[in-house]
Amino acid sequence: MLEKLPEPLGHALRDARAGLDKLVFNRCGLRAGHGTLVLASLAFADHAPIPARYTADGEGVSPPLHWTGVPAGAASLVLIVEDADAPTPEPLVHAIVVDLPGDDGALPEGELHSPNHEGGGAHEGRNSYLRSGWLPPDPPTGHGTHRYVFQLFALGPGDSFPAKPGRSEVLRAVAERGLASGMLVGTYERDGSEKIRSAAAVAA
DSSP: OGGGSOHHHHHHTTTOOOOGGGSHHHHSOOOTTOEEOEEEOSSOOTTEEOOGGGSTTSOOOOOOEEEEOOOTTOOEEEEEEEETTOSSSSOEEEEEEEEEESSSEEEOTTOSOBTTBOOOOOEEOBOTTSOBSOOOOOOOTTSOOEEEEEEEEEEOSOOOOOSSOOHHHHHHHHHHHEEEEEEEEEEEOOOSHHHHHHHHHHHO
16 A cells, blocks of 8 residues: 555655664563574575565565574464564554464465465464555655565464464564564565556556
8 A cells, every 4th residue: 555655755754664673573572592593585685675576566475484493492483574664653564474383494485365365374463454464565656675574483382362463462472472583674665667567567
């Protein structure tokens, strides 16, 4: 929906950003000395651009992810993806996945439900548009580069998540049961040419 903002408004809002300090990673209060998870993707490198295939300007499927370093005491993993540069008071949530197995593993491309794609059946929570699944990146045209932060947390035993957990449930679970964490940052920027390329592809 943010892509529908007119470009002049995107430029006007360039300094309006949620900020990294408001990410779950920085607000969950994990104690010093907690473990580190290694989170990566075959689709993009850390702090590198996310290919258009995984955004609102392409097919919009969720990117592949894989991770290592899960501690022996982990009961499950939870993933939350947030846009740290959304022109909103809090980061925009693009995906939540809970109840991932508590060991090294992966999510294949397209595992999450997204527009025009059914997904693979993961336990998905609510994104900021109150829908389950992957919300493809769609930064406002002219707003500059957005950082999409994939945050993975290993959790100890505890209460089950509700059917469609939101950000508050994830934040509480990580604060209470977090054992280790990892982060992967992908970037994306819309300068107007993406829509032109997408329209040309449809016309072809």
